[in-house]
Amino acid sequence: MRALLIDDERLARLELRRLLTSHPEVEIAGEARTGEEALALIAETDPDLLFLDIQMPGMTGLELLEKLEDVPQVIFTTAYDEYAIRAFEVNALDYLLKPIVPARLAAALARVRPRAERSRLEQVFVRDGERCWIVRLPEIFLLESEGNYTRVCFGAERPLIRRSLNALEEQLDPGMFFRAGRREIINLRWIEKVDMAVSGGLVVTLRGGRTVEMSRRQSTRLKEILSL
Amino acid sequence: MKRRVSYWLCQILGWGAYSVVGVLMAAQYVGWLPSLVIGFALFFCYSIALTDLLRREIRRRPALSSPRGWSWLVLFLLPPALAAVQTFLVAAFNVALRQFESAAMRTRLPSIISRPADLLNTWTSITAADIVWLLLYLALTSTRRFQEKELRLQLSLREAELRALEAQMNPHFLFNSLNSIRALVLEDPQQAQDMITRLANILRYNLHRDMDHTVPLASEVEVVEDYLALEAMRLEERLRVRLEIDPAAARIPIPPMLLQSLVENAIKHGIAPRPDGGDLIISAKLAGDNLNLLVNNPGSIVEPARDSTKVGLANTRERLRILYGSRASLDLRNCDGGGVAAVVLLPKAL
Numbered sequence: 001m002r003a004l005l006i007d008d009e010r011l012a013r014l015e016l017r018r019l020l021t022s023h024p025e026v027e028i029a030g031e032a033r034t035g036e037e038a039l040a041l042i043a044e045t046d047p048d049l050l051f052l053d054i055q056m057p058g059m060t061g062l063e064l065l066e067k068l069e070d071v072p073q074v075i076f077t078t079a080y081d082e083y084a085i086r087a088f089e090v091n092a093l094d095y096l097l098k099p100i101v102p103a104r105l106a107a108a109l110a111r112v113r114p115r116a117e118r119s120r121l122e123q124v125f126v127r128d129g130e131r132c133w134i135v136r137l138p139e140i141f142l143l144e145s146e147g148n149y150t151r152v153c154f155g156a157e158r159p160l161i162r163r164s165l166n167a168l169e170e171q172l173d174p175g176m177f178f179r180a181g182r183r184e185i186i187n188l189r190w191i192e193k194v195d196m197a198v199s200g201g202l203v204v205t206l207r208g209g210r211t212v213e214m215s216r217r218q219s220t221r222l223k224e225i226l227s228l
Numbered sequence: 229m230k231r232r233v234s235y236w237l238c239q240i241l242g243w244g245a246y247s248v249v250g251v252l253m254a255a256q257y258v259g260w261l262p263s264l265v266i267g268f269a270l271f272f273c274y275s276i277a278l279t280d281l282l283r284r285e286i287r288r289r290p291a292l293s294s295p296r297g298w299s300w301l302v303l304f305l306l307p308p309a310l311a312a313v314q315t316f317l318v319a320a321f322n323v324a325l326r327q328f329e330s331a332a333m334r335t336r337l338p339s340i341i342s343r344p345a346d347l348l349n350t351w352t353s354i355t356a357a358d359i360v361w362l363l364l365y366l367a368l369t370s371t372r373r374f375q376e377k378e379l380r381l382q383l384s385l386r387e388a389e390l391r392a393l394e395a396q397m398n399p400h401f402l403f404n405s406l407n408s409i410r411a412l413v414l415e416d417p418q419q420a421q422d423m424i425t426r427l428a429n430i431l432r433y434n435l436h437r438d439m440d441h442t443v444p445l446a447s448e449v450e451v452v453e454d455y456l457a458l459e460a461m462r463l464e465e466r467l468r469v470r471l472e473i474d475p476a477a478a479r480i481p482i483p484p485m486l487l488q489s490l491v492e493n494a495i496k497h498g499i500a501p502r503p504d505g506g507d508l509i510i511s512a513k514l515a516g517d518n519l520n521l522l523v524n525n526p527g528s529i530v531e532p533a534r535d536s537t538k539v540g541l542a543n544t545r546e547r548l549r550i551l552y553g554s555r556a557s558l559d560l561r562n563c564d565g566g567g568v569a570a571v572v573l574l575p576k577a578l
Binding site: 008009010011012014015018033034036055057058079080097098099100 | 412464
């Protein structure tokens with residue numbers, strides 16, 4: 001699994017590199033000192049995993065994630081950053097406190113899976129005011145267009161991301177997501193019930209109660225996919 | 229709650245004593261008349277009620293609760309006025325209660341209204357009682373207010389102390405330093421040892437210092453140098469320091485952590501956020517009877533400044549004010565030649 005070390009402090013990167021020597025499955029694909037450097041390096045090396053410092057000059061770790069379309073798995077490293085950690089407490093992402101305890105590093109790495117299919121989006125980074133999430137796609141049951149933004153629906157959260165629904169659609173796995181209409185993409189695994197509408201199209205009810213009405217054309221396609 | 233209980237206790241004991249003495253003295257002359265006893269019992273009740281009303285009025289009006297100038301005069305016109313009301317009530321009840329005494333008694337003892345000398349005596353002695361009441365009230369409230377003020381002052385000092393400690397023991401700095409040292413242990417053991425010693429110095433300086441006293445500038449500069457060495461370990465070539473300390477200024481007493489907190493601010497806002505870092509200039513010069521401390525870093529003051537910084541600066545100013553009054557100052561300003569300068573002016577002696 002290919003990893004990048006992103007930290008403005010040389011010694012912090014050195015320390016992490018040394019800690020990672022006991023994890024031969026992690027291949028260090030590069031190091032970056034700033035968010036800018038990291039962006040270039042991510043484009044170049046397409047890593048599976050980022051070790052990311054939150055406090056960096058120029059661009060913080062969170063700002064870096066916002067600039068990424070396809071977010072690799074992330075393990076945050078921070079010395080003491082109450083604010084940033086609180087932002088993530090909601091979905092308990094992995095973060096390591098410096099100095100890093102080797103056992104905690106091992107536990108964090110155990111949860112990281114190498115990406116199966118390169119071309120597909122696996123998770124998105126979402127920031128809504130003070131709160132942040134890295135959402136795995138299977139957790140998202142609905143993506144709704146709001147102009148140039150897209151509303152991401154998962155759990156009880158409905159934050160917006162700054163990407164259009166059309167742009168997102170190209171990167172989604174067609175086996176999981178289905179363009180139900182002009183404004184909606186639904187997650188097929190979240191479908192609970194499919195009814196016939198008066199208009200002749202289908203009405204899909206998602207787990208959690210949300211319903212989406214589809215055009216005739218899309219209804220035919222959905223029937224094919226679900227082989228109804 | 230406790231204060232309320234003691235207030236009512238004072239009211240009951242004070243007016244109770246006054247009424248009991250009054251009833252005993254009067255009984256010697258006229259005997260134990262029911263109208264006398266009931267009259268004094270009523271006096272006890274409405275005196276408490278009236279003085280409580282007085283208290284409420286005083287509390288409601290700042291001019292009376294913390295009097296100065298003319299309001300003192302108004303304040304001391306209150307007891308005679310109140311006594312007049314009480315005297316009027318005494319007379320009124322006396323007239324009313326007499327109806328229940330025997331006719332013989334009524335002829336032997338004419339009503340108080342027909343005896344102006346007794347009325348005057350009653351008014352003077354009640355006035356005296358009301359003045360005592362007012363003096364006690366003023367004395368107790370001002371003591372309490374003084375204690376509260378003292379307490380608040382202590383509290384703000386402690387708070388300043390705590391904030392300075394927090395700022396210095398900046399956990400971000402502490403844990404980052406420890407992390408870097410951990411990396412250094414293998415890379416450069418000798419430097420790692422040096423860094424541990426410096427970190428120990430900083431910790432000791434923080435734990436042992438006393439916020440109410442001063443330290444010679446030289447001792448503070450030593451700690452600042454330790455701090456800068458640790459930051460340089462993390463920031464490496466991004467931190468470039470120029471230290472210009474006038475040897476003549478070395479012994480000047482300064483409040484502990486004063487220079488340190490300015491340097492820390494400069495690194496936090498002026499150096500660390502810049503990918504290329506910058507120059508940090510620290511200078512201490514004597515200028516006449518003053519010590520002039522300057523900390524200069526790149527960047528410009530961003531408004532609104534971060535809250536923590538604002539609080540930090542306000543606390544430092546407050547400490548300077550407590551120690552030196554208006555003889556010391558702290559300014560944060562954009563420099564003509566670029567960058568931000570924190571400038572402190574201190575008198576050479578406390």
